[in-house]
Amino acid sequence: MNMTDEISQKIESLGYTLPQVPAPIGSYLNCVRTGNQLHLSGGLPFVPEDKIQGVVPTVTSVEVAQMGAKLVVLNRLAVAKAELGSLDKITQVVSLSGFVNSASDFYDHPLVINAASDMLVEIFGDPGRHARIAVGVSALPLNASVEISMILEVED
Amino acid sequence: MNMTDEISQKIESLGYTLPQVPAPIGSYLNCVRTGNQLHLSGGLPFVPEDKIQGVVPTVTSVEVAQMGAKLVVLNRLAVAKAELGSLDKITQVVSLSGFVNSASDFYDHPLVINAASDMLVEIFGDPGRHARIAVGVSALPLNASVEISMILEVED
Amino acid sequence: MNMTDEISQKIESLGYTLPQVPAPIGSYLNCVRTGNQLHLSGGLPFVPEDKIQGVVPTVTSVEVAQMGAKLVVLNRLAVAKAELGSLDKITQVVSLSGFVNSASDFYDHPLVINAASDMLVEIFGDPGRHARIAVGVSALPLNASVEISMILEVED
Numbered sequence: 001m002n003m004t005d006e007i008s009q010k011i012e013s014l015g016y017t018l019p020q021v022p023a024p025i026g027s028y029l030n031c032v033r034t035g036n037q038l039h040l041s042g043g044l045p046f047v048p049e050d051k052i053q054g055v056v057p058t059v060t061s062v063e064v065a066q067m068g069a070k071l072v073v074l075n076r077l078a079v080a081k082a083e084l085g086s087l088d089k090i091t092q093v094v095s096l097s098g099f100v101n102s103a104s105d106f107y108d109h110p111l112v113i114n115a116a117s118d119m120l121v122e123i124f125g126d127p128g129r130h131a132r133i134a135v136g137v138s139a140l141p142l143n144a145s146v147e148i149s150m151i152l153e154v155e156d
Numbered sequence: 157m158n159m160t161d162e163i164s165q166k167i168e169s170l171g172y173t174l175p176q177v178p179a180p181i182g183s184y185l186n187c188v189r190t191g192n193q194l195h196l197s198g199g200l201p202f203v204p205e206d207k208i209q210g211v212v213p214t215v216t217s218v219e220v221a222q223m224g225a226k227l228v229v230l231n232r233l234a235v236a237k238a239e240l241g242s243l244d245k246i247t248q249v250v251s252l253s254g255f256v257n258s259a260s261d262f263y264d265h266p267l268v269i270n271a272a273s274d275m276l277v278e279i280f281g282d283p284g285r286h287a288r289i290a291v292g293v294s295a296l297p298l299n300a301s302v303e304i305s306m307i308l309e310v311e312d
Numbered sequence: 313m314n315m316t317d318e319i320s321q322k323i324e325s326l327g328y329t330l331p332q333v334p335a336p337i338g339s340y341l342n343c344v345r346t347g348n349q350l351h352l353s354g355g356l357p358f359v360p361e362d363k364i365q366g367v368v369p370t371v372t373s374v375e376v377a378q379m380g381a382k383l384v385v386l387n388r389l390a391v392a393k394a395e396l397g398s399l400d401k402i403t404q405v406v407s408l409s410g411f412v413n414s415a416s417d418f419y420d421h422p423l424v425i426n427a428a429s430d431m432l433v434e435i436f437g438d439p440g441r442h443a444r445i446a447v448g449v450s451a452l453p454l455n456a457s458v459e460i461s462m463i464l465e466v467e468d
Contacts, residue, residue, distance in 0.1 A: 026422035027429040028444035032406050034465045035348060036191060039407045042445040055416075094188050095195045099447045102295045104211075109297045110182035117183040132184035133198040133305050135255045136295030139414045139448030141421045149445050153190045192347060250344050251351045258451045260367075265453045266338035273339040288340035289354040289461050291411045292451030309346045 007087035018078040030079040038152040044144040045071040053143040060145045066115035072148040073116045092153040093130040099147045102136025109134040163243035174234040186235040194308040200300040201227040209299040216301045222271035228304040229272045248309040249286040255303045258292025265290040319399035330390040342391040350464040356456040357383040365455040372457045378427035384460040404465040405442040411459045414448025421446040
């Protein structure tokens with residue numbers, strides 16, 4: 001019996017591509033499952049060809065930071081797929097924590113993190129709708145413009 | 157059979173009023189339930205008549221930020237009540253994450269967040285006692301002085 | 313029947329000592345259990361003889377901040393032991409959130425938090441490997457250099 005993965009097909013049909021699973025930047029795991037929860041580590045907007053770095057909005061524009069937020073969603077889903085076998089096993093995106101590398105007079109963190117939230121709804125439909133924290137921080141690992149972690153609810 | 161809501165009565169008897177459920181500031185939900193956990197999004201200290209904004213303690217005093225922390229608790233409980241029907245279904249406040257819009261030489265974040273923690277104990281008694289994170293951040297959405305999220309344990 | 317605590321013996325054999333359970337700095341609990349999860353409050357790198365305080369790396373070096381991260385792991389495990397009776401009841405470290413009191417041009421937060429992550433693996437082996445968030449923040453309670461919270465999976 002083959003495992004279905006309609007969500008992966010949906011991602012493709014939307015024109016997105018799941019990247020290779022990124023290596024953790026440090027001595028931790030990309031995700032840990034406990035019961036029906038999959039806790040994903042904070043992901044950064046880095047792909048082999050590009051790193052989205054710098055303070056928003058002075059060094060990195062809101063638009064570029066939004067692209068970064070989408071990159072993180074895709075690399076987090078790559079992590080979940082490697083763990084679960086199929087993204088169809090995700091029954092609900094429970095929560096998303098978004099940290100924006102932020103100038104102290106920048107207040108539009110929700111605009112940046114909306115790009116991630118919207119993408120999750122685009123991909124999963126209603127089960128992609130989640131609780132959320134969005135905050136601005138003074139510095140992120142490797143000068144990333146955004147870091148996003150998630151808790152997913154998954155099938156038994 | 158009517159659903160009891162002794163906690164809502166307690167809130168009233170303490171002289172507090174639950175506000176209208178605030179609209180999320182972005183494309184996310186105010187809360188998501190998974191199993192016996194209700195994950196509440198980060199709430200801001202905004203009411204229709206007032207917004208508590210600015211850096212603590214240079215723009216906003218500790219005392220005003222504490223009022224803000226209490227406003228957030230009330231709007232988070234309004235969210236929980238809308239979701240659960242009755243606040244009596246909350247069996248335990250599990251954790252609270254408090255982010256304070258903080259000057260870099262301000263170290264009294266616990267004083268600000270204590271206002272939220274104390275209010276939860278005042279309302280719920282022992283089940284209101286929770287694990288907590290309190291940190292200072294360089295900027296918050298819409299220049300809010302404080303953002304608070306919570307995980308609640310709820311009845312089946 | 314005595315409760316085993318091989319993990320506590322392992323900690324001793326590694327030359328570490330669990331400190332006294334620290335008092336919470338505010339009106340909250342050191343930890344709350346819900347189902348099979350133990351949520352630990354954010355801990356600070358303070359012992360009676362010493363406090364590791366100040367911005368990394370300008371006031372506090374990466375090396376000292378790493379010592380601080382290890383101190384927090386030990387005081388978090390002291391909290392867990394007081395709650396559970398035995399650290400053998402921990403079946404998995406699920407997630408760790410590390411906040412570094414960070415200069416705005418410091419990008420090596422993972423180096424600081426790795427000290428905590430490595431120590432957990434040293435103590436627990438594979439079940440010590442966890443999902444992780446590491447971010448830099450502009451200020452921490454009592455000017456601590458690092459704050460770390462954790463979610464642990466525990467036996468029934």
